[in-house]
Amino acid sequence: CDNEFEQINNNPNVPTAISPDLLLAGVLRNTINDQVNEAWGIGNIVVQHTAKIQFVNEDRYLWGERNGVWNSVYGNMRNVQNIINLATASQQNNYLGVALVLKSWLFSIATDTYGDIPYTDATKAKSDGVYAPKYDTQETVYNGILADLKRANEILGTGSESISGDILFGGGSGAIIKWRKLANSLRVRYLMRISNRRNVNTELQEILSDKAKFPIFESNADNAALVYQATAPNQWPLYGSRVGSFDEFRASKSLVDRLTALNDPRLPVFARPVERPSSAGRVEYTGIPNGLGDTPALNYNGGPQGVSRVGLSFACLVCSTPAPVPNVMRGLVMTYAELQFLLAEAREKGLITTGSAETYYLNGIRANFDFYKAIVPTEYGINVTPSPEYFTQAGVAYTGTQQEKLQKIGTQKWVALFFNGLEAWFDWRRTGIPTVTPGPDNLNNNRVPVRYPYPLNEQSLNGTNRTEAVTRQGTDDLNTPVWWDK
Amino acid sequence: LLSGLSAVAQTITGRVASADDNQPLPGVSIVVKGTTTGTTTGADGRFSINAPSTATLTFSFIGYETQEIAVGNRSTIDVTLRGDAQTLGEVVVTALGIQREKKALGYATQEIQGEALTIARETNVTNQLAGKIAGVTVVGSPSGIGGSSRVTIRGERSVDLNKNQPLYVIDGVPISNGFTGASGRNNLEVDFGNGASFINPDDIESINVLKGGAASALYGARAANGVIVIKTKSGRGNKGIGVEINTNQTVETPLVLPEYQTVYGQGNGNGGDFAFVNGGGAGLTDGTDEAWGPAFSLNKSYPQYDSPRTLNGQPTNFRGGDLNAPAGSVITPTPWVAETDNLRKFLQTGRTNTTSIALTGSNDAGNFRLAHTLLNQTGIVPNTDLKRYTTSLSGGFKFTPKFSANAFVSYIKGESGNRPSISYGTESIMYLFNCWLPPSVQLEPMKDYWMRGLEGVRQYSWNYNYHDNPYLTVYENTNGQLYDRVIGNASLKYDLTPWLSVQGRTAIDYSSEKREYKRAFSTQRFPFGQYRDSRIITEERNTDFLFTANKELNETWTVSGTFGGNQLRQKSDFLETNAGQLNIPGIYNLTNSRVPLQTSQSLVEKWVNSLYGSAQVSFRNYLFLEVTARNDWSSALTLPEYARTFGTQDNSYFYPSVALSAVLSDIFTLPQSVSFLKARLNYASVGNDTDAFTFTQSYNPSDPFGSSQIYGETDRLANFNLKPEISDSFEGGVELKLFKRRVGLDVSYYQTNTRNQILNIPLSITSGYNSRAINAGLIRNNGVEVALNLVPVELPNSLRWGVDFNFSANRSKVIRLADNIQNFVMASRRVSIEARVGERMGDMYGIGFARVQNTDPTKPYYDATGQYVGQMVFNQGRPIATTERIKLGNYNPDFLLGINNSLTYRNLRLSFLFDIRQGGKLYSETQTVGREGGIIIETLEGRANGYDLNLPGNGVIGQGVKVVSTNADGTTTFAPNDVKVNSRQWHTAWTGGRNIAEGVMYDASFVKLREVQLGFNIPDRIWGRVPLRGVTFTLVGRNLAVWSKVPHVDPETLSYSGGTALPGIEYMAIPSARSFGFNLGLKL
Structure with a gap:
């Protein structure tokens, strides 16, 4: 009866083999959505783009277990690894290049969040029977990331296959160059990330010197930014929120005050005018300080009506009447603006x-204005075009000491990284720009967290390796800096 | 065709003795069946009678069971008669539906008679095993109305929580007991009941629980966790036509209700005022959903959601919460008073009506029973219900004396317009009441749950930020169920010789179910509503043959044996279609979808073939040896073709058992006071396979992104070298009856070793996979069961008092997992249920309170002085969390004890059952979130006088220490904590913001008054010529009272997560119900 039994036990519902394109779209959607959600949950708050008026634990640095990034990176890495394996076996260099870019991006998020992480041994359960991967030092991880990005740039375009399932760049032959640009732009990002620990001049200069060999983002058209769809389930990930849950998050005083001081027309994009202004009819933006206790947070400026909500472009279906457009905001991986700020810093530092x-x-600033100008619906009535004076005012003009210039670059970059995953936090940890002051009711002894603790499950499931990493790196808490941050 | 032989009458002699003590029985009536020829035994118990070899002799004697014996070619027939059912010598239904004399069994079984199930009822009949069978643990559903129960026998053997349930067998044939559902997807967690919950108690003659491996070895794999053997009623033994009617009417009220505070209303703890403007934060704290607001006072009036609106001073039809009211309308403040007992007011009295009518009849050739039962139940949650119609027909027919047929078929139709959503989430009403419904919200106005003029489109409520109006939830957002199930079997039996028979049997358990989830427009999670339609078909077919031999070789030896084979075919077919948003409100049809329909589908099939046999040897009817053997071949362990190269197949597995029983009281001469003494011993091995498609390493589809189709590899890693699981058990026991059976004692000790478990062991996701199938582990269960039956009083005037004790204690220990694996997270929900090597099964781990220690100077909070060791450490007045999970206790009880008293006097009968559980821990989510919301009574701590910390009784200073300084040598200097935090912060900090579990763990011990019955039998004579007989009227109550240390909830609870029942975790269960009413039974 074995023959019959074989038939019976052959699962008719799902395939056991697949092609890379069917995996690619899922990896992109999942990871980018996860980045949006992580930005919303922690990223925007810790860098004080937003602040909470209710359920203020995150804002007081009572973070508890945060394993979203971990699960997102490694859970999706399974499918990235499958693409790598399939593409390698069938010599599909284009898919392989795309997968290496994604692999690098995802591992960088994981290591920048947690520090030392499983890397060389990771996702090898199926191929090599490694069930408890050892943790690599962050330096090792970065060496791997940089090498992979370099290789991706080299092999992209050498395959004969056309890319599909590429919901980020649209696939086909036109997408190859965009993936190469992303590979090299990410390399700039990661070289800058480790630039306090290592001399990265040669590698950076190599990229900048040969645009044909190392194409990088040249405009917003190259942005790695996922365009969402109008219908569920592919709408902006926060579109299905309950209004109360969405409105717990408000514009931070840090953001509102800085943008107000610059008369920055992006403010109405990020924040909505308060419902109850100080005098009737006035359009007023008020941010709330980060890190207040439950009661002061909810009572700030006379209560929730006195504090700016997060902008309509990011809001949920039931957040406003009429309902906001379901797919205004993009799911950001990396933008041209960010690259320009990175290059400005690199050039400034020599x-x-x-x-x-x-x-x-200036390219960076203009690019970010243009980005919002292109996507914010006209019916929101927001004019994102800056006045000419915007660029000449003292707070923006590229003048002053080198430190002042770096401060301006960093501040503009911080604005441009709004809702870009945890990138603004990573960047702040490296540069300290702009100033982030813990809120008065913080519960972390006045320190801004610089790391997530490892997921609790690692204690049970990969205990020895985790312990080794903790011994090497330092206490497994929010306050132990990662290698590039030491 | 076999009756052609003419029989010659011969003289038969013999002796009739009592089976209890082998003393001769004088005066026993012996009749040649079907004739008037008869005789009686003499003083020495001997008799002599003339009868042909084809005849059957009937032996009957008052107080003893009647026996029929075919004469055959014997001239000597010695008979032992057993005292009838109430005493001893019972015949019990064992594996494969074979009836055996209990004393011959080498293993423990325990029985419940059907009557015990129909007088004081449970909709889910398995709940009634609680307290009545030693070694059985039953935890009922968190949903009420006939939901699932989690039954375990002799503790948990598998680290897979879903695998610890026993097998249910009806008339020798297994039925399906799957949970298809309790799906946790998209906030739609609903308990639709498990397979066993649909069994109709009225059709049950008896339930026999086979607890150990030896008892169940013949049932194969699924019986490793014990077997619940159900024997259905038949028409046998009822001469002519009889009618039985039974009706049961009960009402249900909540047994344990949470205690909520009724001092402070909605708000945020600033002591300020409240004003409703739009329920979304436009007013004063009207967007919050917490009860940290102003104290109630007769002197305060605020605009509220139910306050009337006026326009230009004129009253309108609109209320505060009608956000569609005309612009410029003003909300008139209304008094700020507490809604006391809001949950009690919301819940209703449940009603359960069951009526059953059965028609039975038999003659010499055949018998039948036709029965119909109607169950009509409304739950304590409004608009929840269950109707269950069961029609059963059973019959037997003798074509010839040697050739007979039996059949049973039961058609069950279940209908529920709505089963409640459970668990923590907006769809669950307990989420609202226990955590987020401030007592300032008056409940009555919410019954009118649409905004005026927007009926069907926009709900009317007290809060539009987070929550749904609970009446909208129960009346509009329904989880309906339609269920059709057929359970049936048919068998033919032929006696090849007087000692050898063969039987062929086929059985089916087929169910077809439709589930409909409806969600109305404006529901928080479904602004455009939703309609989801699930179809589930499950089918289990068993076809078997069985040879049975039974031969008395001589007076000393009797041998019997069986040999059989079985084909099991299981199939399930699932199809679900979801309209995630609707076009037109209120049209629940898939064609009304405003988004592309989402579909999921699966077809699962599994086959198992088996051969098995058993042999029993009886020596002098006091020594019994039984051996069994079985071999299974499972499709689930068969490698599909593509997997052949990856592994080695092991799909055939053999397992034996041996059992010995010795009736010592027959072997040895024991003191007069010992009526019966038996010892038993057994060893058994039971093999087990796994789920279908374990060898599939699949890529699963998910919703496409535009035109891009999406697949992802499953996060579970297949293993192509799986071997069958093996569970080995030893069991020893003693049965003792003293003082003419006034004292009965049955003690069992067992040990079970379960090894090579097939389980999905969790992996670090960094390996790329969340789990991997492996053979691993050794779980050892040890336990003791004691059943003690006492009759302290038995008077000639018919007064009788009986007490039955059922005691059990089980310890399951993790001896080994797999290489390099020291612990296994079985389930996780705030706390994790983990199997750790060397520890008990059922241990729960979670984040605890950091405490001062002086054992390890390299670890935090080291106190060199030792002065403060063990105290909690506070930071800014709040408890500090441990960085690692610590052991918080074990959810398994130390022991269970059921005590049933029954008093009878003439026609009156009173019985009451106490069910006692000692030990075990429970995590309470109601505590965690109810504290946060300021809802539960505990949150009055720290706000005795409002929120001003300068007033006495306000703020809380935690008992423990604070850090004064961290010293250079790594030690810490402490001082007593003196930091006062306000009440709201304190109650959130107690769980570290839903992180620390230690503070909300409770001792789940309880004493329950499980069942009370007061019955009256009306003597038949008073009816005279009226054809009423056997009229019994009984007042009944179940779950009448509970005593426990667990606040707010019934300690007997569990939670559901994606189809798995999680014990030890309370997660917003619907309050359990106390039930009382009456039962009336009669015959015509």
Whole structure:
């Protein structure tokens, strides 16, 4: 009866083999959604783009267990690894290149969040029977990421296959160059990330010196930004929130005050005017300080009606009447603006010799304005175009000491990284720009967290390796800096 | 065709003795069946009678069971008669539906008679095993109305929580007991009942629980956790036509209700005022959903959601919460008073009506029973209900004296317009009441749950930020169920010789179910509503043959044996279609979808073939040896073709058992006071396979992104070298009857070793996979069961008092997991249920309170002085969390004890059952979140006088220490904590913001008054010529009272997560119900 039994036990419901394109779209959607949600839950708060008026634990640095990033990166890495394996076996270099870019991006998120992480041994349960991967040092992880990105740039375009399932860049032959640009732009990001620990001049300069060999983002058209759809379940991930849950998060005083001081027209994009202004009819933006206790948070400026909600472009279906558009905001991986700010910093610090820091800096600002100008619906009545004076005012003009210039670059970059996963936090941890002051009721002894603790399950499931990493790296808490941050 | 032989009458002699003590029985009536020929035994118990070899002799004697014996070619027939059912010598139904004399069994079984199930009832009949069978643990559903129960026998053997349930067998044939459901997806967690919950108690003659491996070895794999053997009623033994009617009417009220505070209303703890504007934060704290607001006072009036609106001073039809009211309308403040007992007011009295009518009849050739039962139940949650119609027909027919047929078929139709949503989430009403419904919200106005003029489109409620109006939840957002199930079997039996028979049997358990989830427009999680339609078909077919031999070789030896084979075919077919948003409100049809329909489908099939046999040897009717053997071949362990190269197949497994029983009181001469003494011993091995498709490493589809189709590899890693699981058990026991059976004692000790368990062991996700199928582990269960039956009083005037004790204690220990694996997370929900090597099964781990220690200077909070060791450490007045999970206790009880008293006097009968559980821990989510919301009574701590910390009784200073300084040598200097925090912060900090579990763990011990019955039998004579007989009227009550240390909830609770029942975790269960009413039974 074995023959019959074989038939019976052959699962008719699902395939046991697949092609890379069917995996690619899922990896992109899942990971980018997870980044949006992580930005919402922690990223925006810790860098004080937003603050909470209710259920204020995150804002007081009572973070508890945070394993969203961990599960997202490694859970999706399974499918990335499958693409790598399939593409390698069938010599599909384009899919392989795309997968290496995604692998690098995801591992960087994990290591920047947690520090030392499983890397060389990771996702090898199926191929090598590694069930408890050892943790690599962050330096090892970065070496791997940089090498993979370099390789991705080299092999993308050498395959004969056309990419599908590429919901980020649209696939086909036109997408290859965009993936290459992303690979090199990410390399710039990660070289800058470790630039306090290692001399990265040569590698950065190499990229900048040969645009044909190392194409990088040249405009917003190159942005790695997922365009959502109008219908569920592929809408902006927060579109299905309950209004109360969405409105627990408000514009932070840090953001509102900084943008107000610059008369920055992006403020109405990020924040809505308060419902109860100080005098009737006035359009008023008020941010709430981060890190208040439950009661002061909810009572700030006379209560929730006195505090700006997060902008309509990010809001949920039931957040406003008429309902906001379901797919205004993009799911950001990396933008042209960010790259320009990175290059401005690199040039200013002399890590590269190509171009002018000021040009990079102004390109970055303009690109971010243009980004919102292109996506914010006209019916929201928001004019995102800055006045000419915007660029000449003292707070923006590229003047002052080098430190002041770096401060301006960092501050503009911080604005441009709104809702870009945890990137603004990573960048702040490296540069300390802009100033982030823990809220008065914080529960972390006045320290801004610089790391997530490892997921609790690792204690049970990969205990020895985790312990080794903790011994090497330092206490498994919010306050132990990662390697590039030491 | 076999009756053609003419029989010659011969003389038969013999002796009739009592089976109890083998003393001769004088005066026993012996009749040649079907004739008037008869005789009686003499003083020495001997008799002599003339009868042909084809005849059957009937032996009957008052107080003893009647026996029929075919004469055959014997001239000597010695008979032992057993005292009838109430005493001893019972015949019990064992594996494969074979009836055996209990004394011959080498293993423990325990029985409940059907009557005990129909007088004081449970909709889910398995709940009635609680307290009545030693070694059985039953935890009922968190949903009420006939939901699932979790039954375990002799503790948990498998680290897979879903695998610890016993097998249910009806008339020798297994039925399906799956949980298809309690799906946790998208806030739609509903308990639709498990397979066993649909069994109709009225059709049950008896339930026999086979507890150990030896008892169940012949049932194979699924019986490793014990077997619940159900024997259905038949028409046998009822001469002519009889009618039985039974009706049961009960009402249900909540047994344990949470205690809520009724001092402070909605708000945020600033002591300020409240004003409703839009329920979304436009007013004063009207967007919060917490009860940290102003104190109630007769002197305060605030605009509230139910306050009237006026326009230009004129009253309108609109209320505060009608956000569609005309612009400029003003909400008139109304008094700020507490809604006391809001949950009690919301819940209703449940009603359960069951009526059953049975028609029975038999003659010499055949018998039948036709019965119909109607169950009509409304739950304590409004608009929840269950109707169950069961029609059963059973019959037997003798074609010839040697050739007979039996059949049973039961058609069950179940209907529920709505089963409650459970667990923590907006769809669950207990989530609202226990955590987020401030007592300032008056309940009555919410019954009118649409905004005026927007009926069907926008709900009317007290809060539009987070929550649904609970009446909208129960009346509009329904989880309906339609269920059709057929359970049936048919068998033919032929006696090849007087000692050898063969039987062929086929059985089916088929169910077809439709579930409909409806969600109305404006529901928080479903602004455009939703309609989801699930169809589930499950089918289990068993076809078997069985040879049975029974031969008395001589007076000393009797041998019997069986040999059989079985084909099991299981199939399930699932199809679900979801309209995630609707076009037109209120049209629940898939064509009304405003988004692309989402579909999921699966077809699962599994086959098992088996051969088995048993042999019994009886020596002088006091020594019994039984051996069994079985071999299974499972499709689930068969490698599909693509997997052949990856592993080695092991799909055939053999397992034996041996059992010995010795009636010592027959072997040895024991003191007069010992009526019966038996010892038993057995060893058994039971093999087990796994789920279908374990060898599939699949890529699963999910919703497409536009035109891009999406698949992802399953996060479970297949293993192509799986072997069958094996469970080995030893059991020894003693049965003792003293003082003419006034004292009965049955003690069992067992040990079970379960090894090579097939389980999905969790992996660190960094390996790329969340779990991996492996053979691993050794779980050892040890336990003791004691059943003690006493009759302290038995008077000639018919007064009788009986007490039955059922005691059991089980310890399951994790001896080994797999290489390099020291612990296994079985389930996780705030706390994790983990199997750790060397520890008990059922241990719960979670984040605890950091405490001062002086054992390890390298670890935090080391106190060199030792002065403060063990105290909690506070930071800014709040408890500090441990960085690692600590053991918080074990959910398994130390022991269970059921005590049933029954008093009878003439026609009156009173019985009451106490069910006692000692030990075991329970995590309470109601505590965790109810504290946060300021809802439960505990949250009055720290706000005796409002929120001003300068007033006495306000704020809380935690008992423990604070850190004064961290010293250079790594030690810490402490001082007593003196930091006062306000009440609201304190109650959130107690769980570290839903992180620390230690503070909300409770001792789940309880004493329950499980059942009370007061019955009256009306003597037949008073009816005279009226054809009423056997009229019994009984007042009944179940779950009448509970005593426990667990606040707010019934300690006997569990939670559901994606189809798995999680014990030890309370997660917003619907309050359990106390039930009382009456039962009336009669015959015509």
